[in-house]
Amino acid sequence: MKITDAGVYPYPAGDSTPARMAREARDLGFDSIVAIGGEGSGLHNIDILRGFVITASSQKEVIRQVRKPAARDADVIFVNAGDTSFNRAAVSVEEVHIIRNMHAARRNAFDHVAARSAAEHGTAVDISLCPIIQYRGRRRQIALQRYADILTLHRRYGFLLTISSDARSVLEQRSVREIRGLCALFGMTGAEVAGALSSIGRLIEPARPVRVVG
Amino acid sequence: MKPRPPAMREKRRYILVRILPYGLAPDQKDLYLAVIEATTTLLGDLAAGLSQPAVVFCDGGYAIVRCRRGTEGDIATALATVTAIADERAALRTVATSGTIRALKRRIRPIRPLTETGEVMIGKDYFSMHRYPRQKVDLIEKGTMHQKSLFFTETDLEER
Numbered sequence A: 001m002k003i004t005d006a007g008v009y010p011y012p013a014g015d016s017t018p019a020r021m022a023r024e025a026r027d028l029g030f031d032s033i034v035a036i037g038g039e040g041s042g043l044h045n046i047d048i049l050r051g052f053v054i055t056a057s058s059q060k061e062v063i064r065q066v067r068k069p070a071a072r073d074a075d076v077i078f079v080n081a082g083d084t085s086f087n088r089a090a091v092s093v094e095e096v097h098i099i100r101n102m103h104a105a106r107r108n109a110f111d112h113v114a115a116r117s118a119a120e121h122g123t124a125v126d127i128s129l130c131p132i133i134q135y136r137g138r139r140r141q142i143a144l145q146r147y148a149d150i151l152t153l154h155r156r157y158g159f160l161l162t163i164s165s166d167a168r169s170v171l172e173q174r175s176v177r178e179i180r181g182l183c184a185l186f187g188m189t190g191a192e193v194a195g196a197l198s199s200i201g202r203l204i205e206p207a208r209p210v211r212v213v214g
Numbered sequence B: 001m002k003p004r005p006p007a008m009r010e011k012r013r014y015i016l017v018r019i020l021p022y023g024l025a026p027d028q029k030d031l032y033l034a035v036i037e038a039t040t041t042l043l044g045d046l047a048a049g050l051s052q053p054a055v056v057f058c059d060g061g062y063a064i065v066r067c068r069r070g071t072e073g074d075i076a077t078a079l080a081t082v083t084a085i086a087d088e089r090a091a092l093r094t095v096a097t098s099g100t101i102r103a104l105k106r107r108i109r110p111i112r113p114l115t116e117t118g119e120v121m122i123g124k125d126y127f128s129m130h131r132y133p134r135q136k137v138d139l140i141e142k143g144t145m146h147q148k149s150l151f152f153t154e155t156d157l158e159e160r
Helices: A018-027 A059-066 A069-073 A084-090 A112-121 A130-134 A138-157 A176-184 A190-197 A199-204 B028-051 B072-079 B101-106 B154-159
Strands: A004-008 A032-036 A041-043 A046-054 A076-080 A098-100 A124-128 A160-164 B012-020 B054-059 B062-068 B091-098 B117-122 B125-132 B136-141 B149-153
Touching (some): A004 A018, A004 A160, A046 A069, A112 A138, A130 A138, A138 A160, A160 A199, A176 A190, A176 B072, B012 B072, B012 B101, B028 B062, B062 B072, B062 B101, B072 B091, B136 B154
Parallel strands (some): A004 A032, A098 A124
Antiparallel strands (some): B012 B091, B054 B062, B117 B125
């Protein structure tokens, strides 16, 4: 069970190199990180997985983008959330691992139909800590409302959750203990946080029935 | 004024935090204002007032934050939302919580830059190098205002 930060933006998107972020993540209690726009490798006893983010307005566009070489080379494919119909369609695309940016989506954009579909297709929903850490006032309140809503749906339908710091700098990375405290703000328990931090492994290598070979 | 007897005094907890980036030496008052801003915006006036956060020590890249016993979890969470101290980008990493300042001061491991420094050009900008133990290299843009910081490792610099 690997503890993974499901989204960091290393240099040049951010100000810290993948190696420095990997070292920091190791110190903060992680076993792997997903570098969005970076190269996958193993540094300082920590796995760096390659992430690819798709921003689209229709399911057709998502399918077109997952066939691009950059998406095929990626270990984890993210889709930015959109409106209700888009989210329902996006979670059912087989190649998509995670739907993210839920804090920026409209209320009820991720509804019970999308939640059930996500559970059936093994698609996870990402909880970004960036709005909780960086935002203030109304924007942070909205993010906390969205996450509390997602948590209710997660408890009812059982889809996977992931937690990302969306850090662009080592200054924005947070430790596992701090993540537990931040997630407790919208009612997430310690066990749920542990499950969400370790769900990347289950996403990229899902449990399949045992096959007898030969 | 006669002090209260020990049994009547409020119990307190102390949180040791490491200040990032290395080399940033904020004023104790600026740090206090950053902690109060983070606590008030996250927990509200009521919880912030009842937890009574205060900065009692700030030196050598570490700080000790005092709060009422029972609120240390909330204050540690609020400290994780500190993103700037006096308009300088910063982060506070919780190291330990204790009932005494003395116990926390024993946990302080001073972070001193290595003597070897230098200069490097990245893109069109010149950066001064500040090397730290465990191959960490902080690059600070040369200039007078709004200097950009980059966080590299020795290996990254060798590969350039």
